[in-house]
Amino acid sequence: MSISGNKNILFFQNSILPANGGVPRVSDIISKELIRRGYKCYFVFYDKDNNLYASDCKLKVDFKGNYQKLEMDIMRFAKEKQIDVFLCQNTYYNPFIKVFKQLRKVYPFKPFLCFLHASPDYWQFSFKEKIDFSSGSFLKNAIKKIAKKIVFIFRNPYLKTTTALYDLCDKFILLSDSFHESFLEIYQKEKKDNKLLTIPNPLTFDKYLLMEEISAKQKIVLIISRLEESQKKILSALRVWKLLPKSTRNSWKLMIVGSGPDEAAYKNYAKEHNLHDVCFTGQQVDVIKYYQQSSIFLMTSIWEGLPMSLLEAQQNGVVPVVFDNFSSVYDVVSDGDSGYIIKQNNVMEFRDKLCELMENEGLRRQMALNSIKSSKGYHVSNIVDQWERLLSSKYADVKAINPIAK
Template structure:
């Protein structure tokens, strides 16, 4: 069976969660005897991880469903004798390329959604950065105008998303979401029920053959791994939380692994708050940081099926997160293998984080349950779900 994975950007597992998941699933399928190809729209020109999976690039990087790209993809599907096309980036307008309305093909088309269906609409105001400054009246005026426009912006984006989801449901064979909870979210969004075209397959674990350190072998480290991006990740919250508890945890440190356009703002905020024992590590391979950390902290507005939490659990770290996306309860059971906090109660989050860090017996008790929770997401289990989906598609 020949499978073509499509993504806007190159499939480099070090450059993003979607890319990492694609690499994991594609490599598993290749080891199971499937023939795998990648198709990419935008060549970033950045050095990529070496792979034995052949990558093709669309001729027009500016618009997914341009006539050039449609013709190129139709021809590629024929030449490679593709059985299944998997679109890994449906939130972009590339959903209007990988579908049966645009493509004259009998190839089965799967659309995968790598985030929550809600994607922050429930907390829409939290997505927009509002800045006020007596020293810069123009900045304050822009922020005020943005605040006034928020309800109209929310309605517009909601309509666009609903239209896109309707199109996806009508013109692709299967939609894969990350949690059974997102099936209901999707159906609610477009006003249907009982669809047999939506299935849930979660993300797999990133690492294999790990030797997990026991808590007493780890360091007093609270860890964040991810993009320093305001709308989704809201790392500024973690800095405010640390400010509340740092003096009570003088032998602990906060490490932030990752980069992004908000890094400068985060570093400035840390300086303004006079934070101690905070380290911005930049873009790094995270495994060594997971190995030594005791706690992983997520403060996002929304996620899909967060790889950071999964990777933390797998490495014997105890997660704490806001319950701001439905799938978080698939992996974290509050008070059992981690901590959940009502969005976005920073005081309660700080209190729970302090209690977790200051109670070694609680960390020791939770650790085996954290590792156990992660085990159900092994690549073998998740890979089998994908294979079962392929078989059901081709049998119909």
Template sequence: MKLLYITNGINGSGGLERVLSIKASYFTDVFNYEVNILTLNDGNKNIFFDFSRNIKFHDIKINKSNPFTFISSYKNGIQNVIENILPDIIIVCDDGLKGMLFPIIFGKKIPTIYERHAAKELNINSKLLFFLIRPILNMFDKFVLLTNGNKLDWKGVNSQVINNPIPLENYNPDYIFEKKEKIVLAVGSNSFHKGFDLLINSWKIVHEKYPEWNLKIFGKKNPRLGLESLIDLYNLSSSIQLNNPEKNISEKYKSASIYALSSRHEGFGMVLVEAMSFGVACVSFDCPHGPKDIISNGEDGFIVENGNINKFADKLIYLIENENKRLEFGHKALENVKRFDIENIALEWERLFNQLVKNK
């Protein structure tokens, strides 16, 4: 099987890059697929996550000086790579409109999958736009979404749900729980949709009662978001740390006792799955979409009404005060998260690939 992934870039520290590194590496190293990844103006230098050495990388230069040169260079660059590779399957991992328009630009000569990693709210925020884009999305051979909640948002589209995977890592549970510290962890880029401003407002309530606990946030910083000013306003600099992206994030999961997801919307919530794989009890807003598909409320974590800062703080405080419940959630999370192992998810992708090639 010969695969071609088309994405904007793989140098970042986001969820899309993380997932692609896991899947693409597994497909080439375990399934012996020929995997190609095409990026746009990325250069493939200083890649944040680890990709298999067996993957073939292609980078094309897109001229962004005006819309006409952009479209021309985009089409010609990708077309040249496709003609050179002759893939069996093309997978478009681009949440922007140009990714959605792929069938219009390139036709349907090769089975093509559109893989959506973002919530619908990211750029399809009106009924009219969805009405206009839906016929184009149905030109893809399959539209792959990450959660059942997302599938409901894209009614009328030829879609299928395949969850994001985590790598199969065997840790000694006793060792994991011995490493826990008084740390609440959050991971993600400092963007509006990640809701770290909401988390800081919740933490103000937590800090008043438990000043010895720390909130550590890891992700690409954005000074324009004003998170530092908000921390200073509430005098929380002693208990909140804003950190740059951490490549060895596993060590941070191991030491965390609680994971907090404060997003306004999510495509999936990869960080929840990763946290649970390290036995971390999770608290998450019930944002669209992902957390409800991952956390079993009251069993391995808590789901809180979306945007309710006070209830979010209450659940964090409850887990801080009840160590036995934290450990119970953590042990249960280790079991429940196994359904996301790459071994299981890769088989779903393999069935889809084979089906599309057979129907070609």
């Protein structure tokens, strides 16, 4: 399928290294498929580089330097590469927004597209979250949270930058239909014909786990995540694990893959509570082997967009048990069929459903098969078909499409 023909697309993002997070991984997967279909993809970024990308297709910029030089370098790069479409991948820094405004003036008829790779209200969770009084620094955290909430009444940078990008762009793309209503309410926008669209993330891997490989899985419960408590809430998973009956836990292992600022705190918690069956692997480049050998996947995040790790788990038959803290989870997981969705951070229900899966091999196997089947709608070819409609010169035919028929 090719709608737009050979176009030159310029991605703006923080990093172009796939291992550095979900957004660079999505861009890497999508751009490779677009290139395979005849497009040319270029990148402006400010953080982690990728040595596998040709030097003439990327421009690394420095926000700490002179703004005029930053703008001049980007404008020169856009002109030199004859860019047809400008695409913002979750990039909300003010220097970029200033550049985007200039690009709109110089190229008023070239499409400018913006993606939000999070739930619209992701920044609000820091206010809603309960303070953990068991922490020695709870008073400090409470003061910071209250101060932030007061400041945000008068000046909310998230509202300001997201609103600016929405007003600048031709199309604003969310990861789930379920995000549309809250976006319009939070950012006080009226519904416009076809301006707010949905395109979900694609699967990471080319191949699906084979049916016969499910029986070879080990008794491993898997977490693949950035180890940062403010969003990922790994401490909740560790508490659930501690609450499991020892007779159930005896033959299982909880494997936590990833790194982050709270890694040491998690290790200390596991040590203090004698959780010897918890294994921390650190950051891993090649994560597919962990999916392939694991049986159950845990996600305890307080917010997400459409998490790549959840799609990756299902693609590899790792049955998810997930808190429903983000509405898009219902796009991916069919509760009781391809995994379990636990409501309102209910730790005891989480423990019970996890225990049920660990103790019932037949149930795990059936849910694994269902997970693989349901993930196929997110294959990169299906998702890039939607991107191609988005990249077409006319937007009238672009519609929000959820590839999973529930």
